[in-house]
Amino acid sequence: MSFVKGLRCRECGREYPKEPLHVCEFCFGPLEVVYKYDEIKKSLTRETIVRRPANMWRYRELLPLDFPPTVGVDVGFTPLIRANNLAKVLGVKELYIKNDAVNHPTLSFKDRVVSVAISKAREFGFQIVACASTGNLANSVAAQAAQSGMESYIFIPADLEQGKIIGTSIYGACLIGIRGTYDEVNRLCSEIAGKYGWAFVNINIRPYYAEGSKAFGYEIMEQLGWRTPRHIVVPMAGGSLITKIWKAFIEFEKLGFIKKNEAKIYGAQASGCAPIVTAIKQGKDIFTPVKPSTIAKSLAIGNPADGYYAIKTMKESGGYGEDVSDEEIIEGIKILAKTEGIFAETAGGVTVGVAKKLIDKRIIPRDESIVLCITGNGLKTQEAVYGRIPDPVIINAKLSEFDQFLKERKKHSKK
Amino acid sequence: MGVTVRIPTPLRRLTKGLEEVKAEGSTVAEVIEYLDREFPGMKERICDENGEVKKFVNIYVNQEDIRFLDNITTKLNDGDEISIVPAIAGGVI
Numbered sequence: 068m069s070f071v072k073g074l075r076c077r078e079c080g081r082e083y084p085k086e087p088l089h090v091c092e093f094c095f096g097p098l099e100v101v102y103k104y105d106e107i108k109k110s111l112t113r114e115t116i117v118r119r120p121a122n123m124w125r126y127r128e129l130l131p132l133d134f135p136p137t138v139g140v141d142v143g144f145t146p147l148i149r150a151n152n153l154a155k156v157l158g159v160k161e162l163y164i165k166n167d168a169v170n171h172p173t174l175s176f177k178d179r180v181v182s183v184a185i186s187k188a189r190e191f192g193f194q195i196v197a198c199a200s201t202g203n204l205a206n207s208v209a210a211q212a213a214q215s216g217m218e219s220y221i222f223i224p225a226d227l228e229q230g231k232i233i234g235t236s237i238y239g240a241c242l243i244g245i246r247g248t249y250d251e252v253n254r255l256c257s258e259i260a261g262k263y264g265w266a267f268v269n270i271n272i273r274p275y276y277a278e279g280s281k282a283f284g285y286e287i288m289e290q291l292g293w294r295t296p297r298h299i300v301v302p303m304a305g306g307s308l309i310t311k312i313w314k315a316f317i318e319f320e321k322l323g324f325i326k327k328n329e330a331k332i333y334g335a336q337a338s339g340c341a342p343i344v345t346a347i348k349q350g351k352d353i354f355t356p357v358k359p360s361t362i363a364k365s366l367a368i369g370n371p372a373d374g375y376y377a378i379k380t381m382k383e384s385g386g387y388g389e390d391v392s393d394e395e396i397i398e399g400i401k402i403l404a405k406t407e408g409i410f411a412e413t414a415g416g417v418t419v420g421v422a423k424k425l426i427d428k429r430i431i432p433r434d435e436s437i438v439l440c441i442t443g444n445g446l447k448t449q450e451a452v453y454g455r456i457p458d459p460v461i462i463n464a465k466l467s468e469f470d471q472f473l474k475e476r477k478k479h480s481k482k
Numbered sequence: 483m484g485v486t487v488r489i490p491t492p493l494r495r496l497t498k499g500l501e502e503v504k505a506e507g508s509t510v511a512e513v514i515e516y517l518d519r520e521f522p523g524m525k526e527r528i529c530d531e532n533g534e535v536k537k538f539v540n541i542y543v544n545q546e547d548i549r550f551l552d553n554i555t556t557k558l559n560d561g562d563e564i565s566i567v568p569a570i571a572g573g574v575i
Binding site: 078089090091092093094095096097250251254257258261262273353355356358370372373375 | 488490491492493495501527536537538539540542545547549550565567568569570
């Protein structure tokens with residue numbers, strides 16, 4: 068059964084029925100799913116959650132489906148690891164990594180939102196799903212549309228990484244590369260969504276889709292032993308994930324699953340596309356859009372849909388925002404791989420780089436718990452580090468050649 | 483001076499379902515005034531009480547966001563295409 072009351076405008080509070088709507092007709096504010104928390108509180112307990120299978124549907128009362136999910140039934144419950152090696156390098160005491168680089172089925176946190184969106188689209192009776200994407204969403208929509216037997220149309224900036232292009236087409240999706248930035252793709256898709264009656268997961272299904280991100284937050288709290296971290300660093304593109312993690316913390320507090328929401332939340336962007344961070348650094352409530360130029364293509368959104376709320380969330384929590392250069396992003400990817408054995412995509416490099424900066428600036432203290440959010444897999448954005456890491460050594464299949472190689476290597480390392 | 487304006491779904495009730503309308507004006511602001519005369523109520527949906535475009539509304543002239551041009555004083559040429567798009571769409575992480 069569903070605990071969803073309906074949709075409500077975040078700006079003016081007008082209420083709408085459970086339909087594929089995303090914008091308030093009166094003030095253009097975003098619509099958000101409203102739940103019957105009193106009833107959830109009566110029927111859901113921590114014990115019930117713990118007894119359920121290890122996937123994000125263990126929190127199903129807090130997700131906006133009326134029926135059991137029809138795709139992505141195994142999504143979520145990715146590892147939260149204690150990152151002692153990276154903690155040492157960053158000079159902090161208690162560091163964790165929430166690792167959605169190994170989310171199922173397409174190795175990014177997008178599998179969470181898409182399993183909700185496509186299941187919801189089927190509930191609404193749609194035949195065709197679509198999305199505007201910087202890559203990870205494209206992969207996940209293509210894969211899960213295939214799983215659900217639906218046709219998919221996917222729109223991306225034409226210059227995306229190969230891994231993200233192939234990782235979409237392979238599932239039989241109709242992939243359309245647009246000459247332009249994500250913001251241009253997105254504007255076009257808004258117009259397409261208004262013309263064709265498709266389920267655009269991040270446009271007309273958006274209120275439901277975005278709720279899937281909350282599971283990322285629920286899992287962190289459960290895996291930490293039913294508490295929030297004191298500090299959490301989240302990458303920002305459109306700014307939705309950071310607001311939904313915050314919503315998850317607030318909901319668990321409201322339901323009594325955690326004692327108190329003690330988190331401060333920090334947003335991470337690439338310097339080449341940092342409209343949200345720039346606004347928070349300048350103390351503004353409203354961001355100014357930018358033209359993106361960064362290797363972190365998954366975060367290259369110059370006109371972030373949830374930017375306004377992302378700024379509000381950081382301020383409300385007492386957190387802050389920071390940005391890093393392409394050079395620092397690559398360094399971030401490498402350091403995470405070398406210390407913790409996790410190969411994250413460019414967005415992960417942004418998160419690690421920003422965390423380092425905030426710790427060095429003493430904005431994040433060294434002696435309190437910190438969670439870093441890794442949202443995508445490095446195998447998809449190999450171009451970013453290609454040529455920046457050593458090439459393999461090539462030798463013939465002779466023991467003597469290997470002996471010689473090893474001798475020289477030892478000589479070099481002694482120097 | 484004639485331009486074409488693409489109307490987003492939430493405003494189509496005002497245009498009686500029309501997805502695209504013709505309008506006149508030499509700036510974006512003038513076009514908004516024109517639309518308000520033709521389809522009363524349009525301006526209060528698009529602009530706030532100070533006459534600025536609301537924060538959840540994006541306006542494009544020939545595919546370019548007017549915040550990269552001269553906002554509502556952006557000058558228009560005959561045949562220009564204007565799109566009104568809700569800000570809350572897309573966005574990933």
